[in-house]
Amino acid sequence: MKLDRRAFVKLIAGGVGGTLLSPLPWKLADDTAIWTQNWFWRPSPERGGASTVNTVCQLCPGGCGISVRLINDRNAVNIDGNPTHPVNQGGICPLGAAGLQFLYGPSRIETPLQQTGKRGDLKTFKPISWDEALQILASQLQKMRQQTTGLVCVSGKSEGTVPELFSRFLQAYGSPNYLTMPAAADAQALGSLVSQGTSSPIGYDLENAKMVMSFGCSYIEGWTAPSRMMAAFGGWRSQTNRSRTRTVQVEARGSLSASKADEWVAVVPGTEAALALGLAQVIVSEGLYDRSFIGQHTHGFEEFRSLLRRDYTPEKVAGITQVDKSKIVALARDFARTKPAVALHGLGQGRMPGSVYDFLAVQSLNALVGSLHQAGGMSRKPQLPLAPWPEVVLDATSLRGKSAPRVDGAGGSQFPLSTQVFYNFVNKAKEGRVQPGVMLWVYEANPVHNLADAQSFTAALEKMETVVSFSSFMDETTQLADLVLPGPTYLERLEDVPTPPGLQYRVFGLSNPVLNPRFETRHPGDVLIQLAKSLGGSVAASFPWSDYEAALRERVKGLANVPSGRVADEPGIEPWNVGLGQNLEPNYGSFDELWEKLTEYGCWFDTSEPMPSWDSAFKTPTGKFEFFCQKMRQVGIEGSIVTYLPHYAPVEPAGDTNTYPLVLVPYESMAITNGPVANPPFMTKLLFDFQLKGNDSFVEINPETAGRAGLREGDRVELQTERGTVKVRVHLTQAARPGVVFIPTGLGHTAFDSFIKGKGVNANEILVVRQEQITGLATWWDTRVKISKI
Amino acid sequence: MTEENKKHDSGLLGWLLFVVGFAGALFVGWVVFPQLLYTTEYQPINYNHQIHQEEAGLSCEDCHYFREDGTYAGKPMLSACVECHGEVQGETEDEERLVSEFVEPEKEIPWVSYTRQPDNVFFSHVAHVKMAEMACSVCHRDVENEIKAPPVKINRLTGYPIEIMKMHVCEDCHARENVSNSCDTCHH
Numbered sequence: 001m002k003l004d005r006r007a008f009v010k011l012i013a014g015g016v017g018g019t020l021l022s023p024l025p026w027k028l029a030d031d032t033a034i035w036t037q038n039w040f041w042r043p044s045p046e047r048g049g050a051s052t053v054n055t056v057c058q059l060c061p062g063g064c065g066i067s068v069r070l071i072n073d074r075n076a077v078n079i080d081g082n083p084t085h086p087v088n089q090g091g092i093c094p095l096g097a098a099g100l101q102f103l104y105g106p107s108r109i110e111t112p113l114q115q116t117g118k119r120g121d122l123k124t125f126k127p128i129s130w131d132e133a134l135q136i137l138a139s140q141l142q143k144m145r146q147q148t149t150g151l152v153c154v155s156g157k158s159e160g161t162v163p164e165l166f167s168r169f170l171q172a173y174g175s176p177n178y179l180t181m182p183a184a185a186d187a188q189a190l191g192s193l194v195s196q197g198t199s200s201p202i203g204y205d206l207e208n209a210k211m212v213m214s215f216g217c218s219y220i221e222g223w224t225a226p227s228r229m230m231a232a233f234g235g236w237r238s239q240t241n242r243s244r245t246r247t248v249q250v251e252a253r254g255s256l257s258a259s260k261a262d263e264w265v266a267v268v269p270g271t272e273a274a275l276a277l278g279l280a281q282v283i284v285s286e287g288l289y290d291r292s293f294i295g296q297h298t299h300g301f302e303e304f305r306s307l308l309r310r311d312y313t314p315e316k317v318a319g320i321t322q323v324d325k326s327k328i329v330a331l332a333r334d335f336a337r338t339k340p341a342v343a344l345h346g347l348g349q350g351r352m353p354g355s356v357y358d359f360l361a362v363q364s365l366n367a368l369v370g371s372l373h374q375a376g377g378m379s380r381k382p383q384l385p386l387a388p389w390p391e392v393v394l395d396a397t398s399l400r401g402k403s404a405p406r407v408d409g410a411g412g413s414q415f416p417l418s419t420q421v422f423y424n425f426v427n428k429a430k431e432g433r434v435q436p437g438v439m440l441w442v443y444e445a446n447p448v449h450n451l452a453d454a455q456s457f458t459a460a461l462e463k464m465e466t467v468v469s470f471s472s473f474m475d476e477t478t479q480l481a482d483l484v485l486p487g488p489t490y491l492e493r494l495e496d497v498p499t500p501p502g503l504q505y506r507v508f509g510l511s512n513p514v515l516n517p518r519f520e521t522r523h524p525g526d527v528l529i530q531l532a533k534s535l536g537g538s539v540a541a542s543f544p545w546s547d548y549e550a551a552l553r554e555r556v557k558g559l560a561n562v563p564s565g566r567v568a569d570e571p572g573i574e575p576w577n578v579g580l581g582q583n584l585e586p587n588y589g590s591f592d593e594l595w596e597k598l599t600e601y602g603c604w605f606d607t608s609e610p611m612p613s614w615d616s617a618f619k620t621p622t623g624k625f626e627f628f629c630q631k632m633r634q635v636g637i638e639g640s641i642v643t644y645l646p647h648y649a650p651v652e653p654a655g656d657t658n659t660y661p662l663v664l665v666p667y668e669s670m671a672i673t674n675g676p677v678a679n680p681p682f683m684t685k686l687l688f689d690f691q692l693k694g695n696d697s698f699v700e701i702n703p704e705t706a707g708r709a710g711l712r713e714g715d716r717v718e719l720q721t722e723r724g725t726v727k728v729r730v731h732l733t734q735a736a737r738p739g740v741v742f743i744p745t746g747l748g749h750t751a752f753d754s755f756i757k758g759k760g761v762n763a764n765e766i767l768v769v770r771q772e773q774i775t776g777l778a779t780w781w782d783t784r785v786k787i788s789k790i
Numbered sequence: 791m792t793e794e795n796k797k798h799d800s801g802l803l804g805w806l807l808f809v810v811g812f813a814g815a816l817f818v819g820w821v822v823f824p825q826l827l828y829t830t831e832y833q834p835i836n837y838n839h840q841i842h843q844e845e846a847g848l849s850c851e852d853c854h855y856f857r858e859d860g861t862y863a864g865k866p867m868l869s870a871c872v873e874c875h876g877e878v879q880g881e882t883e884d885e886e887r888l889v890s891e892f893v894e895p896e897k898e899i900p901w902v903s904y905t906r907q908p909d910n911v912f913f914s915h916v917a918h919v920k921m922a923e924m925a926c927s928v929c930h931r932d933v934e935n936e937i938k939a940p941p942v943k944i945n946r947l948t949g950y951p952i953e954i955m956k957m958h959v960c961e962d963c964h965a966r967e968n969v970s971n972s973c974d975t976c977h978h
Contacts, residue, residue, distance in 0.1 A: 003803070006804055007807050010807050011808065014808035014810065014814075016811075018811060018815025019818070023824075031948050034947070035947045037910075049857055049863065050857075
């Protein structure tokens, strides 16, 4: 007997046979497959009981009610629309739904940071304690107390108690230099001031309108309060065919808003106001205007009528806008005969700044057809009956600061009307024409990325002695800060969200913390109160509260003291159907009960403020609605009679037409956010591959324009303007007006985290900013551009 | 020995070795391998299902309940135990340990799970227990008369307990009961 090769093979063969008949290979293969699904980096949600907390979204000014689902009361796993909230009616936009990526994303700042090296170097940011951070800031502010106007604050929010606290701090400290990011609201406020005598924001009774004419407003792509607009649009479209609300979109691009409109009017970009005046001329010349309103409650109609007759005949307007003469006449008749009809102002998402005359033109169209301060028309956003805080305590230094000229020249001899001229500040700072030792605070804003002519703001930052950021994220602006005082995200903090832009009824949203702050962040409101206390004197006296919550509660008490208003505690509330001027029976008995219900549901609303009556609506010198704006003349603005009337006053795009033959227009969409936060990865996934492919973003051009330039779909091109160049790819589409290049905004981040940055280019790097002569307001709607294949 | 015999002899040995190899492999595959593949974990303290039902009069739902939103709570939290065992009542060592090691320091009991669904499975207890009226013991071991909670065998490779069901078990039952077997019934 010998163990030879053959016998050994048989042993192995038996082993193999036995193994195959045992579970070993099969079980091992199966388990190995399962093992590969469970590697440690795969996220596995914690198991436990679910609960839902209502709060209010703060990712845009829209103020939607949201419900956040938590597991074990500490892990947020989902955000949905809150059906009891009247603004969004349970709806939610992609940004709101992706909100958890801000809470849990890697670009969160975890502690206060001090820049110990060169600005912009992330490696030399040193984590410091809150005590240290406040100590550093307080001692610098003490040193600057003789130069208090050197404190400049840029806020991305214009309404709410936290921006009010910032503005209050500057007042108490002694600086007039509180700025908000440039927006269409600036032009609307000035336009309302000169024509109606009050600068309150605009409200539209859209749910009750029968015809909506949008002058460049992306009305279902994020304009004003996005979810409110989606709900309103749904309302218009669910009406029966005969009386259905119709929409007309005046815009050069075949946007989603245009494609969903009953009519799309593709004007030359930048001439939207001229078309509004063209319609006005037809309405006036054919006698289709509201004679009783125009006759009794307006001033300067004859001057306006003469101007229209001279400059805005259908022939002339057709020449400017390249819209058919017959189309202009038909639109005008339709607009005048449909009651109520309303014209909308505010380019793009309604935050893109523009000229005061553009606003006056659109507003005059509403006035002519009797849609001003009427159901279904354009009115004012009602004020909230919040209780006032005690007066700011001023000492000699802050009184001096109060009367000092502003850093941006607003209210001075050049811009007597304006309350702020943002780009004057940017340009002066860039050129080193501001005082030395400026300390810049940036709150809820990312101007280094979000402002057109981004390079100029970056250059301006370089001239600032100190830059302080209150951001929750490592954004482009915060990267360049010297001191970072990170705030909690909106899901971790208490804050009020006042009536969203464009609404006709009162809404007070309360954003509740749905979970404990994840990091060592501190509420900016608390930071300001603590800072004021450490400065002492009148600054401390102006901030008498123990913390931000105490300050907020004090204001909210005002809501409990008015006889009307309810906490929205059931689904399907439609305040626009109640009728403005109707009192609502409160569903709370005391302030404490109101506060408790607010923290549970997140929204208080009220319809008791009526549309202004004719004897009180206009605070102008004549007490009437002024086509001819006396206020402009009063403050010393000089010019011909046209200066004081609504007219088409284009600020010519920079650059000559030979070098830059095409026009570049930025566009905003619901799939890319433009706010202080960057586009979350979930939303970037929504983009088509003709918008973003890999890291290349696309511009839209008409096939005809592309043909002339020898371009084909997907070609890589260089866009050159007077400001700079960027490299993009082209997408050919009939939705683009010939001769115009459309570029998306909100892409091209260079900060945040690896999931966000480097996606596409930032349109703001090549947009050229022009300023309106009389107000200094900026616009960057159209820029001349050259496109060349690379 | 003739050449032929030699050949035969070595053939016999060969076949013998074949059987040895075959039997050895079967032994390794069926006996040794499972021993190696699974670790045995013991519950931190014993839970006597029988005594809780018979003497304390508890029903299954007192501990294994559905939450208001319809989700299934699974294993009870310590708060359920504290309702009765705030202080030691009986004489067992396990109860003494329950009070001293968990109730008093307010520490959750780290029960070892006998079964667990993967994260990519959406499984609703409500749909099966309330709507389809299935008994718990269709899928889980019957604990009615259980005095000692058995140890849990955990697969070293996958991390799942041995009692876990494979997908075909779900599918067979769904097919039998005429319930959809499309992917998105369980995987969203």
